[in-house]
Structure formats: C-alpha cells, structure tokens
Amino acid sequence: MADFEDHGDGTLTDRRTGLTWSRCSAGQVWREGACSGTPAELDWEAALAYLREVNEHGYFFYADWRMPNLRELASISEVNCRDPRINAEAFPATAQGFYWSSSRKLVEGPETVAFALSFGAEGLRTGRLGERLHLRVVRHADGPVTRPSGF
Numbered sequence: 001m002a003d004f005e006d007h008g009d010g011t012l013t014d015r016r017t018g019l020t021w022s023r024c025s026a027g028q029v030w031r032e033g034a035c036s037g038t039p040a041e042l043d044w045e046a047a048l049a050y051l052r053e054v055n056e057h058g059y060f061f062y063a064d065w066r067m068p069n070l071r072e073l074a075s076i077s078e079v080n081c082r083d084p085r086i087n088a089e090a091f092p093a094t095a096q097g098f099y100w101s102s103s104r105k106l107v108e109g110p111e112t113v114a115f116a117l118s119f120g121a122e123g124l125r126t127g128r129l130g131e132r133l134h135l136r137v138v139r140h141a142d143g144p145v146t147r148p149s150g151f
Contacts, residue, residue: 004090011060012090013141017075019068020142022060023091025099026050026135035093044114044129047100054137065137070103070115070124072138077119084119091136096120098127099134 004012010030013020024030026047027040042050047067055063077085084094098116105126107113113126116133127133 001087001089004087006090009061014075017072018141019072019075020062020139021076021091022065022137024093024136025095026137028093039093039095039097039134041097041132042100042135043132044100047133047135050135051137060137062139064139066139067100067102067135068138070101070117073099073101073117073136077117083121085121086119094119094136095134097134098122098125099136100127 003015005015006012007020010023011020012023022030024035024037025039026042028035028037030036040050051065051067054060054065059065076087076091078087079085081087084096086094088094096119098118101115101117103115104112105115107126111128113128115124116127117124
C-alpha cells in the first residue's frame, strides 16, 4: 500500500498517477475496512447510470467520479499478483472478471465497443456495450500528490 494514500472512507489516491479510486467495485459497499457485497455486472448504459447516481448523490464525497480510461485502469493492475492481478490490500474483493474502461472504438458497421480489462488471467479485450461487465470509479485527486521516495 506504499504507493497509495488511504483516505479511510473507501477511497484511496495512487501517488504515482494522482488518481483517486473507489476501493470497492460498483455494487459493493465499503464497511469496516473491507468491501462487502458482490461486484455488480453492468452493461454500458447501466454503468453510466451508476456514475450519474454516484455523482448526483455525492457518494464518496465528490461529484466528479467517472469511468477510467484503459491506461488508468491498467495502472492499478499488478503483474506480480495473481487471482486477481491487483493489490488486494488496496482493492479488496476485486472480481476477476472484466472491468469497463471509457476507451472505445468503432468496429465494422455502426457498432461501438469499449476496451475491458480483467484482473484475472484473461487480460484485455473489447466488450460490446450490451455486455455486462464490472466497474470501478475514478477521479483526479485534489491538490498536490506526494511522490514516494525513490521517484
């Protein structure tokens, strides 16, 4: 957890990137130092609706939470960890399935897909917007971010 500043409220800031993350996946609740509940599986529209709800109701004390882009999502993946490939102390009870990113692309015809990243062994793929995947929310940290020693 040396790379993260724990805010004690279910969020933490990555000192390397300056991003603040929800420690729990959508569908889970931060309670007594852990994520409880089952990570939700949301299609694209439901993921956007979840983000609107989080921001409108001021969950996690801010109203600028969003879906991470692929680079941001990959920044919390830990290649030295297995099942899941993420720091389980920082992000407890993370599902091994695929997580939405906001990085999208057009495929043949009018269809749009979004890149999705798994913290399990699957890695990266594209997901059709009607598929049901997991979601973790992110925002830019407020104020200066302290670099850990050695940077």
